[in-house]
Amino acid sequence: MKKYTLTNLTDAHGWLGIIISSLLFTVFFTGSISLFRDEIFQWSVQPTQTIEQGEILSVSKIMQLAIADRPFNAKEHLTIIPPSEETPYYKAYVDLIEEEAGREYIGLLLDPVSGKVVGEIDQFILAEFMYRLHRDLNIPYGVYLIGFVTLFFFFMVLSGILMHARKLIANFFQYRTDPHSRSKLLDMHNVIGTISLPFTLMYALSGLIFNLVIIYQIAFAIILYKGDQEALLNDAGVHSVEVEWQSKPHHYQHIDHLIEQYRHEFGHMPAVVRMYNYGDKSAAMHLIGRVDGMFAQRYEVALNLSDDSIIFKDDAKQHSEVRHGVDTLSELHFGGFAGINLRFIYFILGIAVCALIVTGNMLWIEKRQKRRHASQRSVKFLTHTTLVSTLGVGLACCVAFLAERLLPVALSNRADFVIYAFVSCLVLSAIVAVYINKQTLLVGSFVIASIVLILTVCSDWLMYSENLQLLWRANELTVFGMQAGLAVIAFLFIYIAHKLAKKKTKLGNETPGELVTA
């Protein structure tokens, strides 16, 4: 490789890295948390509401309970998500008549035994909020923004390989402990980058396909399909159910029988049951679930309830490879194919990539500092941005957990307050970072984060101790697993703060280099 090629690549790697680092860190950090989305949701809900013990109600009964006394728009959809290992409640999404209800739909959580409405799904926003931050930063068109960030991340991975190629094997385990911090940081950056390479490549590719597939979809629809988007979606295995409303009220009795039939055929209860024209003679049912014993193979069946005729059916024998491929990537992306142990490995790798981003920024800042003509203002600005986008985001996430626990369940617009807590904390840390010594900020952030997490766990017990005892007796351990996880992270933060405080005493006057050393 020519020398200028390597120099140009190194320059681009550094510059683009520093530009996308804040967003990329947020994506990886919240993505790592989102690996436990179901567990976080359970932790949010379960202590506030105990589940009654007994026989689980049928899907058809839940459908009736979900639409009872609500301006249900039967011409639209009624979607039921049956309880599973991940979520012990029935979830129901009821499309409403907008003029009467003032909104398009309502998401309900229902007790699987009594059928009582536990609350609205959107009330317990934390898990979904973390996931949305990961997917689209919770902003309009965020999907495309994150898509392009992922594209640059893909470039960073490839350029990183080329830059490090000659030493990839020889220096694989190299971690120099000499006092020159740059060697340490560089080794850390290279070792994490090399170890996490298959993981980062998979994340970059799958993330791009999830977020930017629209580009190729448009190109294909225009050029290959002459504008016929329907035909393209059909080839890609995306089907839609079209049934004509007949205005003939009818109550079908065999919904549960059909669900049971397909559960038996594919070995798994459908994860989603969606009704079209529910309550009308023209009603259709759409089932989506996993095929037992297959990696990332889903089944999808849509049928007319009037004569049980099949509208479309996708399964292991008959499916679109596009759908299967995207499902496989999705399974790899979310680590959902090998239980909680794999998700722990994914979590560690995700956090390692966060460390990769931070060390990358530190290397760039240090390099820039040493340049005689480099603007010190830009160095200061980047140090500040790095601190806020890493420590600030981490601390804001901890505060969001505390808010989710402390805010009363009955509070209207509860979800908004959780989001306000996150944003306020982020803004506050950005302001505080301007005035406080960077070392103090580092130590202080870890200490505050650990206090917030410990407070969260304590609040669980102070507010909902009775329900927690009931959960323990019912052997429902997810909430306790979450509490243990939060406590471990809190103690880890205390340990890091202690180590940093020790270093702080060794350091003299503050320079941006302190950040690098720390």
Next chain:
Amino acid sequence: MLHKTIVAILAGCLLSISIMLNLNYLLPLNIDQKLIIGLLVAFPMWAIAMVMSYSSKSAKQAWKRCGYPLVVSMSINAFYFIG
């Protein structure tokens, strides 16, 4: 850097779409298989085009590096599209 970024994004996108279309014309497979293979190849092609662009000395060289394969690939596109 800005000019190289424009080349990287624009030429990379066009090149990947063009190669994806060619794969679709050339591979003797079912349409759904061609679509997923195209999708899996397209994004790495885009990223490789970005590497080619950013490793160039200048935006002009970046255009040349990405432009030649783009012209070849688009010619094949045109051949199949018209034919």
